[in-house]
Amino acid sequence: MPPSRRQILRRRRVAVFGALAVVVGTVFYLPMTLLAPLGPVEAAVTPVAVTAQPAAALEWPTLGTSAVGAIGFASTLGTGGAAEAAPIASITKVITALVVLEAKPLAVGDAGPNIEFTAKDVAIRDAYRAVNGATEPVTAGMVLSQRQVMDIMLMESANNYAESLATWAYGSMADFVPAANAWLAKNGLNSTTISEPTGMSPQNVSTASDLVALGKLALAHPVVAEIVGTAKEAVPVLGEIENSNSLLGIDGIRGIKTGTLDEAGACLLFASDFVIGGKTVTIVGAVLGGVNHRALNETVRVLLADVEESFHEVALTTAGESFGTYTTPWGDTAALVAAKDSAVVVWADTPIATETRVDAVGVAKKGTDVGEVTFTVAGETITVPLELAATIDDPGPWWRLTNPAALF
Incomplete structure (x- = not known):
């Protein structure tokens, strides 16, 4: 039997709506699938x-106290020996230099104001010579620049020049000493105390860790860093002066200060540069209480070699x-x-x-x-x-x- 008219119309509707559904689906599906993120x-x-990396294996001095650090690294990399504060001898003069520069600033290349020496300064020298303290000549009426006086104090370790400089900068020892101890406290050197500017007093004490921090401060000051790294210099009246640090220039050592006192033994605050992986590392170390400077210098060289081997480029x-x-x-x-x-x-x-x-x-x-x-x-x-x-x-x-x- 042929389909009725109603069936034919129904079939046509299904076909039309089906086609429309396909068209509508295609219109939406294709863009959504092809363009969707x-x-x-x-x-x-x-x-x-x-x-x-391997741990450090450092050969510490068998006497006294010691510490090493490095600029840009932790406050100290290691310590050896006694932990308590000990006499620091002429390392005191580094403190004196920094405290004087706070009151009388200098830049590299500047001579600073002139200092005229008097009969009082001659008497100061005589007093130190009487107790076998290291001194350099001075005469009444002699005139040197502030920089020259600082050079003599730090390079030759002249006690009389340290006291004359401190007195010139602060007016008197009574004013210099509290200013120096206030400077120490301000810079976090809480285990360090001084009673005079030269180091002749065993009451000038510090720990090796504090001295490492002091050494970093010294190297951070361009004038002090330049002076302690100078081997020889010509000074008016005195002629050529030499740095008392016999290690200067050996194993990259560029300072900082020697010290010797019966109560302190042989002392050294030192800095040395070496290159690791193209980066310059500056070691700062301190050793107090050595038997003599010859033995102390050998100990420091061994210690520096161990420190260098303990740095690694990773x-x-x-x-x-x-x-x-x-x-x-x-x-x-x-x-x-x-x-x-x-x-x-x-x-x-x-x-x-x-x-x-x-x-x-x-x-x-x-x-x-x-x-x-x-x-x-x-x-x-x-x-x-x-x-x-x-x-x-x-x-x-x-x-x-x-x-x-x-x-x-």
Whole structure:
């Protein structure tokens, strides 16, 4: 039996609405699948491990007290011997120089004001000579610049010049001493006390750790750093003066101050430069209570060699080194790699902490910044950008059309 008119009309409606549904679906589905943004992809991050370095093995002096530090590193890297404060002898003169420069500032290359010596200064010299203190000649009416007086005090360790300089800068010993102890407190040298400016008094005491901090302050002042690193100099009236530090120029040593006193023994506040991985490291150390300066110098050289061996350059990243991988649902892969080489100089077995931050990405070009890896060592942070090692391409129309669940 042929279909009725009603059946034919019904079939036509179904066909029309079906076609309309296909058209409407196509109109919406195709743009949504072909143009829809791709969801971000998380990276599989590779754990970062930095090779541990060996601990320091330092040969400390068997007598007295000692400590070493380095500019830009922790306050001290290590200590040996007694911990209590001990007499510091002529290392006191470094304090005197810094305290005088606070009252009478000088810049490198400046001579400063003239200082005229009097009969009182002659008497000061006579008093120190009477107790076998180191002195340099002085006459009434002699005139030297502030810088020249400081040179004689620090290089030749002349006690009479230290007292004359302090008196000139502060008016009297009664005014200099409290000013000096206030300066020590202000700079955090809480285990250091002085009662006069030369070091002849055993009441001038400090710890080796405090002296390391003092040495860093001395090197931070351009004038003091220049003086203590000078081997010889011509001075009016006196002629050529020489630095009392016989280690100057040996093993990179560039100062700072010797000291000798019955109650203190042989003492040395020293600084030495050496290069690790292209970076100059300045060691500052102090040794108190040596038997004599010959033995003390040998001890310091051994200690410096041990300290140098305990510094290491540690490679952190190499440009192109992989720190993880992105893998997309459509099969693209791209490593996230270090954008540059990086390294750090560390002391002995100082730990290095790491933290990696990585962004989720979609379609992206090779070289796109995708995060960073941060290394922290002794309070210093080194951050290296991470970038894509390859382009992550769009998957194309066919994948989009056949994987709608991945898009919505």
